[in-house]
Amino acid sequence: MKKMAENSAEKTSNVELDWAKVGEKWRKKWSEGRIFESETQPHTKKYFLTVAYPYPNSPQHVGHGRTYTLADVHARYKRMKGYNVLFPMGFHYTGTPIVSMSQRIKTNDLELIETFEQIYKIPDEVISSFKEPKKIANFFHEEIKQGMNEMGYSIDWRREFTTIDTAYSKFISWQFRNLRKKGLIVQGSHPVGWCPQDQNPVSQHDTIGDIEPELIEYVLVKFKFEEQYIIPTATLRPETIFGVTNLWINPNIKYVIALVNNEKWIITKDAAKKLEFLNLNVSIISEIHGSDLIGKSVFDQLRKRRIPIFPASFVDPNNGTGIVMSVPAHSPYDYQALIDLRKDSVTLTKYDMTVNIVPITVIHTDTFPSIGLSPAEFIVTSYSITNQNDPKLEEATNKLYSDEFHNGVLLPEIDIIGNLSVLKARDTIREKIINQGIGTTMYELKNAVKCRCGTSCVVKLLTNQWFINYGDENWKKLAYELIKNMEILPEEIRQEFANVIDWLKERACARKSGLGTKLPWDNEWIIESLADSVIYMAYYTLSNYIRNNIDLQNSKDKVSADNLSDSFFDYVLLGKNDRDLVAKDSKISVQLLDKIRNEFLYFYPVDSRHSGRDLVPNHLAFFIFNHAAIFTKDKWPKQIVVNGSVLMEGKKMSKSFGNIIPLRHAIEEYGADPIRLTMLASAEILQDSDFSFDLVKGIRSKLFEIYRAICTHKSVFTIIHNSTECNELEDLWISSRIQHIILETTSAIEKFRIREALHNILYLMDNDLQWYHKRKLAKNKSIRNIYLKEFFETRIKLLSPFAPFFCEEVWEIMGNHSFISIDQWPEADDSKIRLKSEDNERLIQDIILDIQKITKVTKIVPKRIMIYTSSTIKCILYKKLLDRIQSQSTANFGLFMKEFVNDSEVKDFVKHDPDLVKKMINDILSESLEVRQRRMKIDSFNELIPLQDAISLLISEIGNDQLEVSILCEDNSNKYDPKQKSKFARPYKPAIYIE
């Protein structure tokens, strides 16, 4: 009678779930309970995991959430596994973008202001405060922190810091002095894209239209002009130098004569300026008009001969030196220009010239004829080009250049570089002419790039640039050793790490602007953001003991930032120096110093570092290198977990698509848990996951469904286990299933197969519950029992790292008064795993499916169903087959037959019905390895038992009250079997007769 009443309650129950309220409620409780704060607990095993801290120049959007959520799930899982988990967070203020953003606010940049107003919904008065860089950082810092809390991240906030805190700067100074002592910091020069106005390097973020400045290196070939002058021409193809026939000069522009490193160069004014930025000593002496040079000749120093100067309007004063060397055999432009000039009698008369040029072929390629026409002539002809303004010239040039680059070989008769491939010849001749002083190099921007301030960018050769020398061979060896002993998840990405370590060379580590720590030995430089973020995980272990400028109260038991010195860090992080001296130096007690040192020793090394895939070639690689250099091997990180990025509704997130959704907006609208699950469930870890709000809604309603089920079955959770519980087939089965789910889900999480884990919890568990429900219902029994309780408790615990708010709430509804967040992770109970149970229920499911198939095809409305289980001999044969397949890992039918015709036990049967043997082999093969092993272990499986047990279910599933079901063994000689169906019975596949 109890059952009836409860069943009706299910329908009418009207449950509600307010995601926002639930979020707020548990955030408060967690914070009051201080359950995510962790300290040294010598007798508990620790787990220290970190994620790359955020750069606070914008709010977090949905795409940022994936890595942090994954790390949080990891932290929560380990916590439930009994570890003392440390999951801290900091904020990376270092770098230039925030500074340049504030510049843009100062200059009233509308694009940026609109982004702030419309996408991020920031009030105007706040935006105007952004003229000060730190205000920007502070604002987004708080914004991001709020978002992290709203997402439910289980962070120990007491250890929070920013990278421009005094104490942090002291730590970074220590790091750098340390690296320098080890000889890993070097100085050198380096070309960069540069804004002459801002006096700063420019990168993609700093340019109008976000264009990445691309650098190219020209070779300048110096031609002598009238003894005292040099005319340098810029080329990307110095290997064609032996094919030069003339120079091109633009007659319509002015050139200058400039003293360049004590030589008198004739170049354009633009070129003179560019050379200055490349640190050449340039002073302009006078001007000279292009037309004044036409018709004269220069001396080719390499080949010791004179070549003429011809006019060409295509010569761009902005490009190179504004003077071009002409190689008509290999440049379609040069060739066509010569043709055109030859026809232009006006010009020829004007300068009193004749064009008497024969193109000189220097490179051979199979694509072009080796005799007769030069390659350029050939291609110009085959493209039917008629003049130098023909757009097809560009195409022809690309084709020729590309062919010659890949397949070209210098002709044997060419001096110095004969018979060399184009690539080799290029390097060889470059070296040669530079060494002889008849050539040099010049960097230039490949594309016209403008800084956000509006100024055209140039290439600047930075001198005295500081580098971290990741090219150091011994250091590389240590880095290899580190990753060799580190777990990398997923394993597929390991190769990529090895490659990166291999490629890395010197890397600039300081800039002249931006926020950050000054280079300790050279105050003009500020340590760059990818250099001050590589060992800070160690800093978390002591940051809560440092009294910072932001935290003046609560200063007991803390060390003042001002008193931090290298000796302090040497002692705490490396165990060097005398304890008493260091304590005295740092003006703290020995006890406090010990405490700090012990906390470092307790928590370090990092057990797991989480990051997005994009950080593999930079941050994560540097993280590895720097740990290898600074820390002893026992403090090297143990694991890296890398995840893919997030697409929004199938598209890359970008401002131009307008699909950047701030995380906090999404939480407000859908609740944190559905968003967390969506990020994690839509793809396995290394794939890009496709975030969509349809999916969020789907998952949210899935959670709600669970919630509703738990609310309606609330009374179940007060059941106390007692011996009167029923132990029917389906009870043993569901209990066994629960253990399996625990095992499988736990192992999936350990391997970071998060999608799979969620799949189990959210969907597969539902199937089990449904089946259990069906079975009980058919027997007219209630599912409200101890098994249902166990089922839901397990499910909620498994789900709790993923959907923490939801699970806390449900946990409470279940009548618990503790936090599920710090409860125990479910352990599978081996004694509850029952192999036969799984086969029982499988058999019942299969028989229903088979009957349904038959009725569907035959369109019979069954009145009577006969089910025949296999004869004993078939079961014996099945065992034998299973045994052979498992032990020999072959399924060759012929082989088995040969063996069985000599086996007295089964030979008669096998000879009589070989076809059935074949079918049985296929039956076995179509089972999973797991099932096969299970069946090997079961010694006698009586199919009659589960089938009898399920008669009520068969009747309700087939849906006919008048139905009569009989179950008989094939061996039974008195059975009713009018169509002789029983002989088709196979083990785990009974024969069926329907009428």
Added chain:
RNA sequence: GCGGGAGUCGCCCAGCUUGGUCAACGGCGUAAGACUGAGGCUCUUAUCCCUUAGGGGUUCGUGGGUUCAAAUCCCACCUCCCGCACCA
């Protein structure tokens, strides 16, 4: 150019390491039905083709090969994506 990936049944995405569990998980979408005052949510069923006895046929970028057996292993080809530095 160098390096790293990816192509699966409308879409997204599992499976490939260790060949048979695979007509191939799951979600979304679509269709029908149940529930509802009507919707939404939820539930059931279907979703490559054929089939009056639980079956058969053709599929996993393309073309070959190995094998009793290939989405999975080998070879070739086609297409697409990402990173290459002073930038977080």
